Amino acid sequence: MKSFQIKTKINFGKGALESLEQLAGKKVLLITDPFMVKSGLVNEVIKYLQKSEYTVFCDIVPDPPMEVVTAGIKEFERFMPDVVVALGGGSAIDTSKAIVYFAKKILNLENIKLEDVKLIVIPTTSGTGSEATSFSVITDVQKGAKYPLVSDELLPDVAILDPELVKSVPPNVTADTGMDVLTHAIEAYVSTQSHDCSDALAERAIKLVCEYLPKAYADGDDIKAREKMHNASCLAGIAFDKVSLGINHSIAHAIGAKFHISHGRANSLLLVHVIDYNSQIKGYKTIEFSETAKKYAEISSFLKLNIFNEKIAVDSLKDAIIKLQKQLNMPLTLTECGIDAKEVESMKDEIAELALNDNCTKTNPVKPTKEDIIKILEKII
Secondary structure (H helix, E strand, O other): OOOOOOOOEEEEOOOHHHHHHHHOOOEEEEEOOHHHHHHOOOHHHHOOOOOOEEEEEOOOOOOOEHHHHHHHHHHHHHHOOOEEEEEEOHHHHHHHHHHHHHHHHHOOOOOOOHHHOEEEEEEOOOOOOHHHOOEEEEEEOOOOEEEEEEOHHHOOOEEEEOHHHHOOOOHHHHHHHHHHHHHHHHHHHHOOOOOHHHHHHHHHHHHHHHHHHHHHHHOOOOHHHHHHHHHHHHHHHHHHHHHOOOHHHHHHHHHHHHHOOOHHHHHHHHHHHHHHHHHOOOOOOOOOOOHHHHHHHHHHHHOOOOOOOHHHHHHHHHHHHHHHHHHOOOOOOOHHHOOOHHHHHHHHHHHHHHHHOOHHHHHOOOOOOHHHHHHHHHOOO
C-alpha cells in the first residue's frame, strides 16, 4: 500500500503575502538573511506584521552551519514566538525548519506549548521547493559535509508563494535555482518510490520549467514566468518530498560541501550524465530497455521531443537539457565554475564516499558503486 498526503497549506499567486495579516496579535519570529534586510525586501513582509509583536533574526548564511541553528534556537528561547516566519532562499528556510524542529525537541519552557508554534515559509527563489518538504540540509563546516535532516515534523504549516518577491532575482540565480527545480522533478519521476501522485506533480513541474525558465531568465519582470517557476518549484518539492531523489543530488551535496558552488549549479552539471548512467542504454543495438529508460522516454514524450524509440527518446531529453543550459549560459564542467581540476581529482574518492552514504542514493533507480560515481564525477571535471 502507498499513501499520499500534503500537510502544508499553500497560498500562491500575486498578493499572497496579504495572508500574513491573519497573524495580528501573535508573537512572530521572522528569520531571514542579511541581504533581505539590506535590500529592504524584508519590509514587504514586515508591513503585514504591524498588528503583531515581532523580532527579526537575520544571521542566516549560505550552506547553513549548525552554529547558526544553535544561535537561532537561543533567539527562539529568548522571544518565545507563537509563529516563526522564514523569508529567503533554501538556506533561510532550511535553517528555520531546523531551528523550530530542535527548539521543540530540546527546550522546556513553562506555560508554552511548543507543539503549537507554527512555521510559515516565504521563498524568495524558485528552486529548492523547501517550502513544502520534510527535508533540511545542514552543513558541518569542520568536516566539510552536508547532512540532510528528514522528518515530517520539518514540514512547514504554511507556504506563501508570491511571485513579486522573485522579480529581482538576478539571471544567474534564476538559472541555477531553475535547474534545481528541473533536477528535483526528473529525479522524483524516476525514483524507486515514484507513484502516480508524485509523477503527476513532477510531470507538471518539468513542463513548467521547460516552458517558463528561459522566459524568467530573459526577463525577470515577466510576472507570469516568475509565478509559473515559483509554482513549479513547489510542485517538484512536494513530489520529491514523497518519493525522495537520487544520485544527482547525492553527488551535488558532496560537491557543494567541498567546492562551495551553488546547489542548483552542481545539479545542472550532473544532470545529463546521471540520466545517461541511470538509463543503462548500451549502444544502438539495444532492444531491451530498463524501466528507468522508459520513464525518461515518457518525459521526452510529454515534452514533445523525438521518441522514435527509447534510446532516441533518452538522447532527445539529454539534448533538450543541454540546449536549455546553453540558453541559460550555464557552465557544463567544474573547471568552467573556476574549480581546479587537480583539486577535484584529489577529492574524487572522498566525494564518492559522501555520495554513496547520502540518503538520496537509496532511491536512485540504479544502485551505484563508488567507481560508478567517480566515473560520473570525471565527466564534469
